Amino acid sequence: MKVLVTDPIADAGIQRLRAAGHDVETAYDIEGEELLDAVKDANGLIVRSGTEVTDEVLDAADDLVIVGRAGIGVDNIDIEAATEHGVIVANAPEGNVRAAAEHTVAMAFATARSIPQAHERLQNGEWAKSDFLGTELNGKTLGIVGLGRVGQEVAKRLGSLGMNLVAFDPYISEERAEQLGAELADDLDACLEEADFITIHTPLTPETENMIGEEELAKLDGGYVVNCARGGIIDEPALAEAVENDQLAGAAIDVFAEEPVDPDNPLLDVEDVIVTPHLGASTSAAQENVATSAADQVMAAFRGEPVMNALNAPSMDESAFPRVRPYIDLAETAGKIAVQLFDDRVEEVDVSYAGDIAEEDLDLVTASALKGVFEPLEWQVNAVNAPRIAEERGIDVVESKSRSSEDFQSLVTVTVKNGDEEVSVCGTQFAGEDPRIVRIDGYRVDAIPHGHMLVARNEDVPGVIGFIGSTLGDHDVNIAAMFNARETIGGEALSVYNLDEAPSEEVLESILEDERIINVSHISLNGTVDADTSDD
Ligand SMILES: NC(=O)c1ccc[n+]([C@@H]2O[C@H](COP(=O)([O-])OP(=O)(O)OC[C@H]3O[C@@H](n4cnc5c(N)ncnc54)[C@H](O)[C@@H]3O)[C@@H](O)[C@H]2O)c1
Numbered sequence: 001m002k003v004l005v006t007d008p009i010a011d012a013g014i015q016r017l018r019a020a021g022h023d024v025e026t027a028y029d030i031e032g033e034e035l036l037d038a039v040k041d042a043n044g045l046i047v048r049s050g051t052e053v054t055d056e057v058l059d060a061a062d063d064l065v066i067v068g069r070a071g072i073g074v075d076n077i078d079i080e081a082a083t084e085h086g087v088i089v090a091n092a093p094e095g096n097v098r099a100a101a102e103h104t105v106a107m108a109f110a111t112a113r114s115i116p117q118a119h120e121r122l123q124n125g126e127w128a129k130s131d132f133l134g135t136e137l138n139g140k141t142l143g144i145v146g147l148g149r150v151g152q153e154v155a156k157r158l159g160s161l162g163m164n165l166v167a168f169d170p171y172i173s174e175e176r177a178e179q180l181g182a183e184l185a186d187d188l189d190a191c192l193e194e195a196d197f198i199t200i201h202t203p204l205t206p207e208t209e210n211m212i213g214e215e216e217l218a219k220l221d222g223g224y225v226v227n228c229a230r231g232g233i234i235d236e237p238a239l240a241e242a243v244e245n246d247q248l249a250g251a252a253i254d255v256f257a258e259e260p261v262d263p264d265n266p267l268l269d270v271e272d273v274i275v276t277p278h279l280g281a282s283t284s285a286a287q288e289n290v291a292t293s294a295a296d297q298v299m300a301a302f303r304g305e306p307v308m309n310a311l312n313a314p315s316m317d318e319s320a321f322p323r324v325r326p327y328i329d330l331a332e333t334a335g336k337i338a339v340q341l342f343d344d345r346v347e348e349v350d351v352s353y354a355g356d357i358a359e360e361d362l363d364l365v366t367a368s369a370l371k372g373v374f375e376p377l378e379w380q381v382n383a384v385n386a387p388r389i390a391e392e393r394g395i396d397v398v399e400s401k402s403r404s405s406e407d408f409q410s411l412v413t414v415t416v417k418n419g420d421e422e423v424s425v426c427g428t429q430f431a432g433e434d435p436r437i438v439r440i441d442g443y444r445v446d447a448i449p450h451g452h453m454l455v456a457r458n459e460d461v462p463g464v465i466g467f468i469g470s471t472l473g474d475h476d477v478n479i480a481a482m483f484n485a486r487e488t489i490g491g492e493a494l495s496v497y498n499l500d501e502a503p504s505e506e507v508l509e510s511i512l513e514d515e516r517i518i519n520v521s522h523i524s525l526n527g528t529v530d531a532d533t534s535d536d
C-alpha cells in the first residue's frame with residue numbers, strides 16, 4: 001500500500017509503516033495541484049495541521065482508505081467529505097496531551113513574568129531589571145475554557161501550583177470538575193468574570209469560532225489570555241487591541257487563525273503578546289507517540305480491522321475484535337445475498353443478532369451488512385459511508401439483539417424489505433471460522449457462501465433438481481456443491497448451488513422456462529449484481 005505523508009512526522013511512524021512493507025512517500029509543504037497529484041494513487045494519507053484535506057483532495061484520491069492525523073485537531077480535514085468518499089479519518093488523541101499541557105503552563109508563566117521580552121532586551125545588551133514586575137500565578141484564578149484532555153492536564157498542573165480553578169465546559173460533568181478541584185461555571189461570561197487568567201482548550205468548531213471577542217475580553221479586565229488550542233476561537237484584532245490598550249495585562253498565543261501566521265497579523269506587533277509558532281505538540285516524545293499511533297491506525301484500516309480512533313467510522317474495543325471479526329464478513333455476505341434475492345426497491349434493512357454475538361458492540365457488523373446491501377450501487381461503498389448512504393436514501397436500518405439462538409451459538413440475519421416484500425438471509429460461523437448460510441427466507445439450508453451461487457425456488461416434485469443440474473451441465477457450468485430444502489412434501493422447495501463460474505442469462509432463462517421453477521437468481525459474491533435499491 002502507498003502512504004503519503006504531507007506534514008513532517010517522527011521517523012518512528014515512517015519506519016513502522018516501511019517495516020510492514022508499505023511504500024511511504026513524504027512530500028511536505030505541498031498544496032494545490034501538487035497535492036492533488038501526489039494523493040492520486042495513495043491508499044493512506046498522514047497529515048498534521050499543515051495540510052488542508054478538502055473535498056477536492058479527497059475527490060482526487062481514488063484509492064484512499066484512511067486519513068491519519070498525527071495529532072488531535074482535525075479542523076483541517078473535511079470529515080463530512082471524507083465520509084461521503086468512504087474514507088476513514090482517525091486522529092491520535094492521546095499522544096501529545098501532556099506536551100500541549102506543559103506548553104500551556106510554560107506560556108502562562110512566560111506571559112506573567114514577561115520572559116521573552118526580558119530575554120530579548122538582555123540579548124540586546126540592556127539590563128532592564130526595573131522594567132519587569134511580574135505577576136504570581138499562585139493564588140490567582142485560572143479560567144479553563146474546555147475541560148477535555150488537555151484542559152484537565154492543565155488543571156492538574158496549575159492547580160497544584162496554587163491557582164484556583166474555574167472551568168466552562170457544557171459537556172463535562174460536575175463530578176469530573178470537582179475531582180479536578182475546579183468550580184464549574186454556568187456560562188462563559190461567569191468564567192471570564194471570575195478569572196485572572198483564561199486558557200482555551202476547546203476544538204475549533206462552528207460553535208467555538210470567534211467565541212471570545214471584544215465583549216468577552218472586556219470581562220477579563222486586567223487579566224491574561226493563553227491560547228494553545230486553535231486560532232480562530234479568539235478574535236485576533238480584538239485581543240491585540242485589548243492588550244495594546246492595557247485592558248488586558250498580556251497574552252500568550254501558540255495558534256493562529258491563519259497558519260503560517262501572516263507577518264501583518266496584529267498580534268505580532270504588541271509588546272505584551274508573546275507568541276510561538278504552534279509548538280504545543282512539538283516535543284520528541286509527543287511526536288513519536290502521535291506518529292506511531294497514526295501509522296498503526298493506517299495499517300489497521302489496510303487490514304480491514306477497526307480503527308481505534310476513527311472519527312467517522314464505527315470503532316471497537318480491541319479486545320472484542322477477535323470475537324466479532326468473523327461476523328463482519330458474514331454480515332456483509334448475508335447482506336449481498338439478501339439484496340440479490342430481492343427483486344424490488346429496498347426501504348428497510350433489518351440486522352438481527354442472536355446468541356453469544358448479541359453480547360458484543362456490533363455497530364461495525366451492522367455497517368458491514370449495509371455495505372453488502374449497497375454494494376450493487378455505483379458509488380464506492382464501505383463500512384464508513386454505508387450508514388450515511390442508508391440515511392441519505394431514506395432507508396430505515398433496524399438493529400435487534402436476542403440472547404437465544406435456537407440451535408446455533410450465534411446467528412446474524414439480514415432482512416431487506418419494503419411494504420410488500422421481504423427476503424431474509426441468516427448466517428452463522430462454524431468452528432474455525434467456517435461461514436454458513438443456514439436459512440434463506442425461513443428455509444433451513446446449509447450453504448457455503450462463496451463465489452457464484454444459484455438459488456432456485458421450485459415445486460417439490462421429482463426430477464427438478466436433475467433438470468437444473470443437466471441444464472447447467474449442458475452449458476458447461478460445473479456444480480461444486482448443492483443443498484435442497486423444502487417446507488412440506490409436494491409443496492415449495494428451495495435449492496442452493498455453488499457454481500464454478502457465473503451462469504449466463506441464457507442458462508437462467510432456460511431454467512426459468514420450466515413451469516416447475518418459480519424463480520431463479522444468480523448470486524455473485526465477487527461484486528456486480530443488478531438489484532434495484534434506487535430511490536427513483
Ligand atoms: N497547540 C498545540 O499544538 C495543540 C496540541 C494538542 C491539542 N491542541 C488543541 O487543543 C484543543 C483541546 O484538545 P483536547 O485533546 O483537550 O480536546 P478534547 O476533545 O479532549 O477536549 C475539548 C473540550 O472542549 C469542550 N468544548 C467543546 N465545545 C465547547 C464550547 N463551546 N465551550 C466550552 N467547552 C467546549 C469539550 O466538551 C471538551 O471537553 C484542541 O483544539 C486541539 O486541537 C493543540
Ligand SMILES: O=C(O)[C@H](O)COP(=O)(O)O
Nearest residue numbers: 048049050071072073281
Ligand atoms: O491538534 C494538535 O494535535 C496540535 O495542534 C498539534 O498540531 P501539529 O501536529 O500540527 O503540531
